[in-house]
Amino acid sequence: MSDCIEWQNYRSEDGYGIQKYRGKTVKAHRLAYCKANGLELKDITGLVVRHKCDNPACINPLHLEI
Numbered sequence: 001m002s003d004c005i006e007w008q009n010y011r012s013e014d015g016y017g018i019q020k021y022r023g024k025t026v027k028a029h030r031l032a033y034c035k036a037n038g039l040e041l042k043d044i045t046g047l048v049v050r051h052k053c054d055n056p057a058c059i060n061p062l063h064l065e066i
């Protein structure tokens with residue numbers, strides 16, 4: 001598996017990357033997954049984007065799956 005890309009900005013207490021997107025505070029890995037797969041955040045509402053690498057700060061789309 002390729003290397004993790006760790007989110008370098010603000011992180012939540014549980015280790016997830018956090019960023020602002022269109023006025024909302026969102027988890028960076030969810031947004032990374034959407035951008036890599038041509039989806040909008042609303043398309044994955046209610047779904048869990050999990051880390052195959054078990055690194056919550058990771059935003060490498062190759063490490064993410066629904």
Ligand SMILES: [Zn+2]
Pocket residue numbers: 003004005051053054055058059060063
């Ligand atoms: Zn990773």
